[in-house]
Amino acid sequence: MTTVADPAAALHFRFATQEDVNAIVALVESAYRGDVSKQGWTTEADLLDGQRTDPDGVAAIIADAHSRIILAERDGELLCTAHIEKQGEAAYFGMFAVNPAKQGGGTGKAMLAEAERVARELWGCRRMEMTVITVRESLIAWYLRRGYQRTGVRKPFPYGDERFGLPRRDDLEFEILSKPLA
Structure with a gap:
């Protein structure tokens, strides 16, 4: 794929393979759940317990012809x-995780730009969409600064489905954010 320079060193982007499943699960879990995730600002540990993803789910995404998991590495790390998934003229963006100890250095911003480029060039998608938990205002603000817009479309949180975590509060819901990929 591509290599993008950041202030510290070059990032290398590539598509995940089945051999990457365990590393992806470990990274996603570390970014969203438990005490390790609290090193970064994207943690959901105060909102949800339990898992964020699992090996079977990640393996299924990698096997899906309409999905790609993009990895960003530096010096092999x-x-x-x-995750991006083609959904008609839109691409869905999700399972976005940056190593908590390395957040704030531009890696996430570079990954988001790479995901938008891939969706546009690989599938001809005209917009990127994602769902964000509405109480995560700082994360929503981060996406808004990158050109995403709040759509006002809300979706219920899947309470009772442990694959998405164990909620610590009863007011969780998602909002769809969208950005044109012109």
């Missing part, structure tokens, strides 16, 4: 992952 996995720093960031993101």
Whole structure:
């Protein structure tokens, strides 16, 4: 794929393979759940317990012809992952995780730009969409600064489905954010 320079060193982007499943699960879990995730600002540990993903789910995404998991590495170290899925003229963006100890250095911003480029060039997608938990205002603000817009479309949180975590509060819901990929 591509290599992008950041202030510290070059990032190398590539598509994940089945051999990457365990590393992806470990990174995603470390970025969203438990005490390790609290090193970064994207943690959901105060909102959700339980898992964020699992090996079977990641393996299924990698096997899906309409999905890609993009990995960002530096010097062979996995720093960031993101999932994109073709959904008609839109691409869905999710499972975005940056190593908590390395957040704030531009890796996430570079990954988001790479995911948008891949969706546009690989599938001809005209927009990127994602769902974000509405109480995560600092994360929503981060996406807004990168050109995403709040759509006002809300979706219920899947309470009772442990594959998405164990909620610590009863007011969770998602909002769809969208950005044109012109």
